[in-house]
Amino acid sequence: MPDTLKITDIPVDGYERVVRGVDPQSGLHAYIAVHDTTLGPALGGLRMWPYASEDEALFDVKRLARGMTFKSAVAQTGLGGGKAVIVGDPAKVKSEALYLAMGRLVDALGGKYITAEDVNTSVHDLEIVRRATRWVSGLERKDGGSGNPSPYTAYGVFLGVRAALGQVFGSDSPKGRTVVIQGVGAVGSALARRLIEAGATVYAADKNEARLQQLAGEIGLKPIGEAAALTMKCDVFAPCALGAVIHDQTIPGFQTPIIAGAANNLLLEPRHGKALAERGILYAPDYVINAGGIINVSVEFAPGGYNEALSLSKIERIPQALRELWTIAKEERIPPSDAADRLAQRIVADAKGAKKEASCAVPKRGSGGGGG
Numbered sequence: 001m002p003d004t005l006k007i008t009d010i011p012v013d014g015y016e017r018v019v020r021g022v023d024p025q026s027g028l029h030a031y032i033a034v035h036d037t038t039l040g041p042a043l044g045g046l047r048m049w050p051y052a053s054e055d056e057a058l059f060d061v062k063r064l065a066r067g068m069t070f071k072s073a074v075a076q077t078g079l080g081g082g083k084a085v086i087v088g089d090p091a092k093v094k095s096e097a098l099y100l101a102m103g104r105l106v107d108a109l110g111g112k113y114i115t116a117e118d119v120n121t122s123v124h125d126l127e128i129v130r131r132a133t134r135w136v137s138g139l140e141r142k143d144g145g146s147g148n149p150s151p152y153t154a155y156g157v158f159l160g161v162r163a164a165l166g167q168v169f170g171s172d173s174p175k176g177r178t179v180v181i182q183g184v185g186a187v188g189s190a191l192a193r194r195l196i197e198a199g200a201t202v203y204a205a206d207k208n209e210a211r212l213q214q215l216a217g218e219i220g221l222k223p224i225g226e227a228a229a230l231t232m233k234c235d236v237f238a239p240c241a242l243g244a245v246i247h248d249q250t251i252p253g254f255q256t257p258i259i260a261g262a263a264n265n266l267l268l269e270p271r272h273g274k275a276l277a278e279r280g281i282l283y284a285p286d287y288v289i290n291a292g293g294i295i296n297v298s299v300e301f302a303p304g305g306y307n308e309a310l311s312l313s314k315i316e317r318i319p320q321a322l323r324e325l326w327t328i329a330k331e332e333r334i335p336p337s338d339a340a341d342r343l344a345q346r347i348v349a350d351a352k353g354a355k356k357e358a359s360c361a362v363p364k365r366g367s368g369g370g371g372g
């Protein structure tokens with residue numbers, strides 16, 4: 001049967017490649033954005049979402065791909081930034097044919113983009129994608145992958161929370177501290193467990209009341225309401241549910257000296273980083289503190305393949321990265337979120353410059369110089 005997948009390039013300033021893939025046979029309507037591969041192949045998850053328009057899907061895939069470049073740069077994963085989105089309602093469009101077509105779309109980029117799990121994409125879906133392309137990461141350990149990234153993300157966030165406690169209180173021990181976690185899903189629940197084991201009192205809110213009650217029984221967290229999570233007096237507020245929880249309406253209500261959580265894109269707008277700093281709240285930039293998952297995936301590409309000890313040692317650098325950002329922020333009187341963006345941009349620009357220099361230094365064939 002002829003392949004009906006049609007791939008179209010969409011020129012976008014500042015992005016190495018953006019493509020649209022449409023396959024009438026399987027119903028695939030997807031976009032891949034390769035933001036920057038200076039530091040390595042662009043790795044980022046595959047999201048499925050019922051976007052209302054092409055513009056909305058493109059906006060999201062570009063924003064997320066750029067975010068991955070920044071995250072990987074600061075975490076030193078040796079990877080670049082990219083992302084993919086499939087337009088559609090997961091309850092209606094998911095099929096084997098659709099993920100096979102997605103695999104062919106990923107394959108057409110020849111390894112410039114490597115896909116992974118994301119919202120509404122499971123490891124099972126990725127296994128289907130893998131049948132059409134080798135450029136898939138985050139599969140089960142038994143299939144040569146690095147497995148579920150969430151425990152590694154949670155470990156990094158836990159270490160980041162400790163670093164923030166050290167910064168604010170002079171001791172990084174969670175013992176006797178009060179932490180409010182918004183969202184106790186895969187990452188939030190693992191974070192809660194670690195914090196409780198380390199002696200903190202953890203209050204948590206979740207839309208899923210049954211899960212909250214179950215965790216209360218299992219690990220001893222204290223359930224609170226959704227609204228209370230944003231205003232309760234505590235030592236750390238750890239948002240681990242959705243992005244964009246830090247904005248004009250929520251900032252005045254926070255009663256915490258620290259915001260450090262796993263969710264991506266926590267600031268609704270960049271200016272909200274400044275507003276937090278003005279309120280004296282220490283912020284752990286989201287893509288720095290939540291990099292444990294991508295660090296773990298990146299170790300799949302290490303010589304010799306995945307190695308958990310190497311992954312943990314790299315995740316254990318997150319506190320130092322945060323401390324450096326807080327120092328830069330203080331010295332340059334900018335919010336830590338801006339310090340993170342600047343650092344990421346500088347790392348990529350330096351690598352671009354180094355590559356350019358290296359390519360200029362290589363003598364061209366026949367350009368003389370030899371033999372005399």
Ligand code: NAD
Binds near residue numbers: 151184
């Ligand atoms: P998840 O879906 O397993 O958990 C999210 C939880 O938040 C769910 O239990 C949900 O019921 C709850 N929730 C949703 N809206 C809420 C609200 N308004 N108030 C309280 N609870 C609410 O997701 P996850 O994998 O644990 O990821 C959590 C966040 O961290 C996401 O924003 C994700 O993008 C980000 N993140 C995750 C990873 C990872 O490795 N899983 C890596 C980096 C960033």
